[in-house]
Amino acid sequence: MHPAPSIILFTTLSGLGFGMLAFLGLDAAPPTGWSALAFLVIAFSLAGGGLLSSAFHLGHPERALKAFTQWRSSWLSREAWAALLAMSAMAPYGAGLVFLDQAWRALGVAGAVLSLAAVFATSMIYLQMRTVPRWNHWSPPALFLGFALAGGALLTGRVTVALWALPLLAVVQIVAWIDQERRETASDTDLATATGLGHVGTVRAFEPPHTGESYLTREMVFQVGRKHALVLKVISVLLFAVIPVVLLLLPFTHFLAVPAAASHLLGALIQRWLFFAEARHVVAQYYGRWDKTGMRRGRRFAR
């Protein structure tokens, strides 16, 4: 799948933001005053900025409000509601913390649950895609929630939680990468089922419908070399888990929190880029480019 920067930014940033909000909402002894304001501004900026960024991905952002209508069936719609409700809950909760020095517990817990629901809904958008075997898998919710929580813990300064969560997330991510690959290999969609011609013999794409690219090939037929992907995976884990953990284990100073968070964010962005770039869409079968998309061995595909 085409790794669109807007979606990568959106899912990564809003995930972090909602993760932060979740921790702020659940915190039995939340920060208040200026300190609360700082955390809330960061969390809302990430969550809201992410949502805003997602709007750039739309062909018609001016119609974005229509996306609230189909909550009964659409995960995207549910995500919109959850995000809206989460922010609606966390805004007064946050105002209580900042201005009144009050923690309205119920509101905070509700906000936290809704924040995680928003992240979960986002992940379900991907999980539901049967057309993308790598996503049609347990991993998107695990990873999206994992990143939200681990990142949220890190960014809200929960060192102990982060020290447990980040290594755990790294393990989940590595297992996910391995199992996603298994899932993709196990996909029973191939050119034979795509064309229904498997009974005649071995089917091979001969001529594409059009000699140039199309929306379909640009959006859903993307390739990344296997070696290249592996290098990126190592870098990603180093950045989102290993380096932050090392930094956190050093004698704590606020000075190191910033590089730890930055490292995590960069790693998360790379992780998210790979989440899209490696995912193969079955429509690539029709173009004879399944084996040339997603993760691909050998030479670069010259077009």
Next chain:
Amino acid sequence: MTSLPSHTEKSLGLVIDLDTCVGCHACVTACKGWNTENYGAPLADADAYGPNPVGSFLNRIHSYEIQPETGPAQVVHFPKSCLHCADAPCVTVCPTGASYKRTEDGIVLVNESDCIGCGLCAWACPYGAREMDPEEQVMKKCTLCVDRIYNENLPEEDRQPACVRTCPVGARHFGDLSDPESDVSRLVAERGGIELMPEQGTAPVNRYLPPRPRDELPELDVLAPFLEPVAEDSKGFVGWLDRTLSRLS
């Protein structure tokens, strides 16, 4: 609206004959022509005369080569457009309800004024049947020419999709696949019509008629009696000729 109807009164769709399609692309441009001038925004072409032209098309023809276990390789031309699935995943993912399946005839449509151009429906479709218009930024897809098939301004015989009307070899058939007595259902039954990617669980309405067996001219020993020699050389041939002509006259 984004929910799928539990039942449609008809299942209108196409039956495409892969034995007959010569890959001429007539249906591609007839579709482009009609749907540019009709339902929704025109099907635009970006960089139309430049290095990377990308236009929206609702129907495209792939070509595949098949190598059977024995005999020469075969080429199959493969038109592909929306299959108007009963369990259309493109409909349920739509956050705005722009994408919907009609109860009356099963046609899957996009209400362009509700489309936010998020592209999720195109991701959800395993067939590549939806394309974002490069200019209007709304999702375009085959409408089964909903503005032709019921159009009272068209003569009755023209109330069929533009691709079907134009197909020079008659490889495209339009009808109600929920009616077992319809011509299209009969064709599917007779010729073993196939469903694309059944494992995706989309329950497509459109069916494809597989190519008839190729390169199976009866073996020579079956045909040998038709070539039993009457003469080995010219002289013998003239003798045979004379005998035969005598018999004829």
Next chain:
Amino acid sequence: MNAPKVDTSPKVSDEIRKTTCYMCACRCGINVHMKGGQVAYIEGNRDHPVNRGVLCAKGASGIMQHLSPARLRAPMKRTGPRGSGRFEEISWDEALETAVSWMKPLRETDQSRFAFFTGRDQSQSFTSYWAQAFGTPNYAAHGGFCSVNMAAAGIYTMGGAFWEFGQPDWDRTKLFMIFGVAEDHDSNPIKMGIGKLKARGARIIGVNPIRTGYNAVADEWLGITPGTDGLFVLSLVHCLMKAGRIDLEYLARFTDAPCLVNGDRTSDEFGLLLANEAGKKLVIDRRTGEIAAYDAPGIQPDLSAVYRAEDVSHRTVLQHMADKYLDDEFAPEAVASRVGIEASRIRAVAAELARVAFDEAIELEREWTDFRGETHSRMIGRPVSFHAMRGIGAHANGFQTCRALHLLQIILGSVEVPGGFRFKPPYPKSATIHPKPHAGVMPGQPLDGPLLGFVHGPDDLLVDEDGNPKRIDKAFSWENPMSAHGLMHMLISNAHAGDPYRIDTMLLYMANMAWNSSMNTSGVMKMLTDKDDSGEYVIPRIIYSDAYASEMVAYADLILPDTTYLERHDCISLLDRPICEAEAAADAIRWPVVEPDRDVRGFQSVLCDLGARLGLPGFVNADGSQRYKDYADYMQNHERAPGVGPLAGWRGSGDEHGRGAPNPNQISKYVENGGFWIAHVPEKAAFYKPWNMNYQDWAVSLGLADRPCPYLFSLWCEPLRRFQLAAEGRHRLSPPEHLQARYGEVMDPLPVWYPPHSSGESGYDLHAVTQRPMAMYHSWGSQNAWLRQIHGRNPLYVPTRIWKSEGFRDGDWARLSSPHGEIVVPVAHMAALNENTVWTWNAIGKRKGAWSLDENAPEATKGFLLNHLIHELLPPRGDGLRWANSDPVTGQAAWYDLRVRIEKVAAPDETKPSHPAQVSPVAKAPEVVARKIGA
């Protein structure tokens, strides 16, 4: 669930205007839907005899051709050097006066210094009439590099050809065999026919090195080696004759198989057919054993007879055929390795042909009367049919190959019978009824007769006393005596070489000679720009008419911009290449469904104007004023013979058809009727047309012929034999010595096969051919925003054997070399391909700057032409002479004889050769196309 309200009955258009498509040579009827006075949508016309409502990819994209950014906008004169593309726009008056100032002196002194050649012209009866009136011998359309072998072989053999001049009996045929077919002639009718066969489950056999298109849907595919079709067909003939599976009754009655061949070795007519004083061919009447004219009432021509006179035996044509074709050299086992088809499959095809033709014969209860006066109660059909086109024709052995195929059809008794191959009016027409070619130039006068035609022996050649060609293209000369369509592909190289003479002014129409319509494209561009010692261009003046900014525009000095096909009048005339069906005569018009929004004029109307300015007879009235104000006026008022004009429908007062006085309302009648006219062949006249008096009389009544002209099919091609006789020294004229041996080989009166010239170029072991994609016509499609997305570039398709041996992978490039040159191109793998053949789609590659495309368009950077590898002349041989790369009989360009070798190279930035960009003579194209007229 509140489904949105969808308007399922939108207004389709304000008005439908019915005219004729021009997106290829097929000439389908189209409905042009108008909204607000603009073209909104184009679909096929259901009533039209050619396409019955269907329309191909090109036709359905016509709107984008009509709106092409490459449309020329006004007359132009060249301001930069030739080839640069720099022009300035001028007025029509200036343009026409310039043309007249160049042409008039030539007309008054020596018209042979003027040459007029047209390309995709669909008005050849008009343009040739104009050329004749001008008095130049140098006129032809593009048939010489297209399909003259197919057309001429058909006409010389059976009085009609495949092409668009005949069609299988789609409703009845049970076995259809299709050879190397090009896509732009009769393409929708062939597709519709294939659809009919498929619906009935009839068998289709495709013979083509490449399995695409029609061959992809063929039940059997024979991936033949290019240039060997004739050998394959003659092997089928061998099998069928040996098994006696031939239609003796048909051969005896309707062909020259029973005619007697002069066996007197001492005679100057040795090898010609015996004829009586009236010129009628002679046969032995089997009832009496006596010699008789072939058409004597009631006779039974005897196939097995020998006529002995003065100690000489004269045997029948069929016996000569037995001598030749029963020889083991044509046995499947002997030909298999050369044709690339296993012997057992050749036999299986022969057996299947025999089985279907004879064991599945069909009979129609329809009475008809033949030319001998005999009435038949039934029509017997052999339900096997054939079609072929350029693929088998564009070889140096193409004429004989096409003849071989007709021979096969005829011995099966499958021409003009139910289930077989049928002619479309005005065919069938014996070769002897066609005019002969003329080249009699008289200063200030018209030519002494029609320019093109059919020769029947050395006496008809257009050569001077020394045997030198009279025409610039050397048509109808010893080098290619039966070149019925001229040799457009030799025009520029001959004019450049001054051989046989120099040309002063060239008028070209719709012929992209500086690109895809020439062999040796780079060489031709150089010839067009070469200057002599005095600094003048070697070809001094070039006038070009085209509607679009094609590559050729840059090489002209004066541009006469043509209209698009929706802005013009045209007639698809019975005098020309009509649109008839086997069961109907028909013609059609184009008319301006919209007026041009540019300062352009239909080329034919411009010729009416130029003709008047030049004072050409036929184009001026008695008082010297302009005779036809435009082409529409000509279409309606011109009479070729009394009562016979360009359009056959609604003549006289509107109720006469075929023959009748000019009708001032004729065009409006055509418009009213959907743009065409049709007259159905009566049932009894529908088959056996060459011999069926019901048909012959009907044809006369319609003005298709002046009198009934029944004839026999010519298995024995006497014109060929006459040229052989000349080479043998038995004629007052004789071919130049270097041609004499070749005449003996290739001018055999019976179909033969010989290897095409370029076989055996050592080191060039692969064949390279092109095919035309169904969604593109020549170079036109690239300016079409829809079609260019389908074919924006073309790979070289490589068969599995070579793909593996060269170690190719997806995305690789290769150098393809011929004895003449090399190109560097992208490759792609194809398994369903003859293992010794590479191929690509034709005319996708474009010159940078042409057709209003971006200079980095894939057509220019990834597309390519094979033309660069093909020379007009073959490489020098032992005799030091360079032979033309064409068929020695007709001069047809032997495109498909190209031999190459291939090697993998590192991927370059773009295809090679790369030519510098031309300056585009039109404004930059828009970036986005999103046009919708309706609300």
